[in-house]
Amino acid sequence: MDMRSEDMLSGDLSPDGRPAGPIDLQAEFTESEIGSVLDALDAELVGLKPVKLRIRQIAALLLVDRVRARLGLTAGAPSLHMSFTGNPGTGKTTVAMRMAEILHRLGYIRRNHLVSVTRDDLVGQYIGHTAPKTKEVLKRAMGGVLFIDEAYYLYRPENERDYGQEAIEILLQVMENQRDDLVVILAGYAERMETFFRSNPGFRSRVAHHVDFPDYGDGELLDIAGRMLAGQNYRFSASGEAAFRLYVEARRAQPHFANARSIRNALDRARLRQASRIFALGRPLSVEELTTLTEEDILASRVLTQGGALGPAGQGG
């Protein structure tokens, strides 16, 4: 930061002899361009209040730490390992993908890259296979973010000789000793993560940030649907949107509701119906017709027509 002259004259010196006058955090904030990252996060992700709040807190802490470090007030790198818990489709993976970029912009990690793994990538198939596999993944993730999806699968209490334990031990060791090199994000459904943390207390104490992803409200889901469609160059007709509002309400009451993921699946199926509907028209089409999802595309859904009689996959129709 540019020390202004009145700061220089304040005469108050920090331990390393540099002036420690009033510090303009706002200027620091503007300079770091963190604002644009956070604003983009706010604009592009619907809802998720607690998540955004936590990210802002982390951003503030890193910023303050940076200013403090400049004055010789070292505090050691904060531990940024996180756990994301929440129901299916609440945006855990999406946020994790953004996390690498955010932490990189904040200067906490050196590379803007994220390695996304599941149990299969970490745990081996036979004795002696797990350690090299886990280490290889860790090496690839160094300098960035390691995202472990459905982390509870690492621990299988029913099989005491499961190799998952070995992967967990290596992970814990790296999480502790190489905090500067790697940020680990664990994600999964809330209750199962709770069990996982209970049986691996080492993990709980090394994960500093437990972020809970709330379910989306109906309005938020509609908003998400609108954005998904816009991204694919589709839109609802006015009646189509009203129909989709009904759909969301009906779908929520049914089992296996997966928030944004259910919405995406519903939209994909609506696109299928729209395609066959306009195909059956058998006449030249306008661009308008190609891009509009109407009421009939939505109302034909089994969720609405059969009062929730779902297929075996529980996907809704």
Add this chain to the structure above:
Amino acid sequence: MRITQGCFSFLPDLTDAQITSQAQYCIEQGWALGIEYTDDPHPRNTYWEMWELPMFDLADAAGVVRELVACRQAHPEKYIRINAFDSTHGWETVRMSFIVNRPAREPELVLTRQEGPGRNQIYAMTVRPAS
């Protein structure tokens, strides 16, 4: 006797920070890094022992340094080098190789001459352990 082979070997030994940034350079060139060690620094000994497997798909040098630390711990009194392999078509070879660890007392290379048929001189280099 100080063994010189590979890059930077006429310079003072690289510090860990320098090794890290050299490794980072290699990663940014898209080269795969491998760590090798040996106790026989003879120039004709091209087959050093591999430490673990070569590392592909790294993004940051921290992964290499981690392995190097482990290798140094296991073999503090051996030569360790980092090789950077370029798999680009047309190269497919080691593009860079540098020594990152040496024994405290290095062995000596001794040149011996031998008279061959027709007063032909035959030269041989042998490694004499550090005395």
